[in-house]
Amino acid sequence: MKKISILALLGLLSVAVLSGCKDGTKKKEKLEGSVVVGITQDLDSLDPHKAVAAGTKEVLYNLFEGLVKPDQDGNLVPAVAESYQISEDGKTYSFVLRKDVKFHNGKTVTAEDVLYSLKRCAGMLETSDPEVQVVAALSVISDITASTENGATTIQVNLKEANTELIGYLTCSIIPCDYADQKTKPVGTGPFRFVSYTPMSSLVMEKNEEYYGKKASLKQVTFSISESTDAAFLKLQAQEIDVFPYLTSDQAAQLQDKYNIEVGEMSLVQGLFLNNKVKPFDSKEVRQAVNYAVNKDEILTMLNDGKGKKIGSGVYAGFGAYFNENCVNTYSYDPEKAKELLAKAGYPNGFAFTCVVPSNYTYHVQTAEVIAAQLKKVGITMNIQLIEWASWLSDVYAAHDFEATIIGLDSQLAPSDILKYYIGGSKKNFINYESEDFDTVYKAAVATTDTAKKKELYMKAQQYLADDAASVFIQSPSLMVAVSKAYTGYTFYPIYVQDMSTLYIPER
């Protein structure tokens, strides 16, 4: 009898669960004027100075601002500062602060906050937090001072040596100087304010009603974290996500009835990076041969439906005036020439090497597969080895222990930043590229205050990289964004951001 009553109880419970299930499938009522944005990476820190991943920075862009911030054309426009000036010798930057900027906790931004924030990013605070990402480029700063005159506060940044590009790094977020909970409840000055964060699940922010500039149109933004692009795609199909920025071309084709597909370019230099110090890539001829053997057009067609932008050197197309278009055609696809060069270098029958690819980047893995097939045609065997991101960082990036890898390099809005990977002897030069010519030109370009001259020098630097075949610079991949048909105003930027302040719901 007892057994039977237990069975009956179980039966009842299952009915309860199943009926609960029916209720649950009803769609949750969505807050009016809100949007759900899908992201595929969990956030690595909520403190903007500690965030490392591009996937985190693109979210935090909505909460924080620097003295200046990038606009959609790649210009730096005043934000917390009202205006700025760079002295003619390129050694002094002065910023006049806005008077009406308030942090999300209600406090007014003071000179003290600005000094604290800048010094924290530059590693100039007396007690430093080792988790803070110190911006290496800011080490040219000798001191930062504040002065007030007629009620207007001016921040003056003095440099040890001339550098007119530093403005691109002064986008560093302004945060309150006396606030301890930045890591868990971030406070900034951006158009949205932080509401909540649940690890592995979501980050919620709401409109900042006190914002000094053009206020956001949406009331609430939820960044919903998915396990992978595939998992996010399932949510897209069920319309649980309104905006999703990392579609593949196959996925985009399946969504067209419910979503508008916006197409832009990623702010990345995607390349097959070759370790210039290991055999056989220590030979320039071999590197050139690999360059001739890679068919970039085919990569674009196979992976992006022909979209995206081919590159030929270390700067991506989003840099506009600083992008050297000529390098794109330094090596056009020519397998015969590749074979010739290989024979000349002493490898008439080709060779085999291992290309390590971080397994979490499906796109780079797919690129590797296409390239492996292309290299096979000239007798080169490329073995693909998938590794964890943590291993990539320690083995490839820190220890320079690899033969070849496929990765995308991103950057601040300064040409010196995207080209820093090739400076001789630098720890960041993971491909071990060495060229005195490049180093000289790079140094001169950073120092010059003459814009035309600067441009010319950077063009030259890129040409050196291309001529030496430092690596195979492939493309800035296309970025396909699904935006639900209910919204308009999605904006692309030449850096990694998801700006939700421009998005709105048009009246019907």
Added chain:
Amino acid sequence: MKAVKKGLSMLAAILVLSFVTFLAFEILPGDAAVTKLGTNATPEQIEALREEMGLNDPFLVRYGRWMGGACTGDFGMSNRYGRPVSELFLQMLPNTLLLAGLSFLLILIIAFPVGLLCGRYPGSIGDRTGVFLNQTLMAIPSFFLGILISVVLGLGLKLFTPGAFVPYDQGLGACLSYLFFPALAIALPKAAMTIRFLRSALLGERRKEYVRTARSKGLGEWEVLVKHLLPNALAATVTFLGVILSEIVAGSIVIEQVFGINGIGRLLVSSVANRDFNVVQALVLYIGIVVIVLNGVIESLVQKEGE
């Protein structure tokens, strides 16, 4: 005396487990400080962070420090999320426990009626179909069953939205109704195994002498089955269910991954990838304790019944 001995051996097992996990992380490539700071860090910054995280101390010193903390309930900070490990753990645990509870419930609901029916009418068409279905379900790996359920019940019949998991603290009803489907993916193969187990135990009992005695007393087939066969067949089945229970309470890593559930299993996977050492260590300890303690409890239960 016996209980003390048992407790000590459990403790020893847990100690060995924690030491081995520590050792595994020592051998694993990838450095926690490098992973945290990413591509823009200078060697000096990495060194400073390593120092702060205590990674520069000798292996045994670090193990001792961790053990000391763990004994007082302090599992350190997650370096990925910048919050205490215990807080993260407690945030994820209810989701895993709900999933485990629901799965176990489903196993019982499915396995007992079907198992009894098969035991009642062995060799009938129903029994043979049951056995065939059982074999099939047992052969399907749970991740594949998970994908199958997502595609058919989720995308096809639109009974739920795959991936749109709602954590328990944002709505228990919605959470449970979502968890029903992953629970199904966990329960079906395990229920199939239980049915097989129960059925063969019942058939084994049926051949024994006392059954004939019971029948000769004039008891009906069902009465014989429920009153005499089932209690005897139960001992072995309970042991088996215990193993299953410890498996699912420890977190179904694969199913949590497939269905995007924020539970222990998924946290474990992402923490290993991020070299979030303190979290991994605490989770492995939890899983170890669950398995060891549950197995111990069931062992003693079955022994008592046998006495």
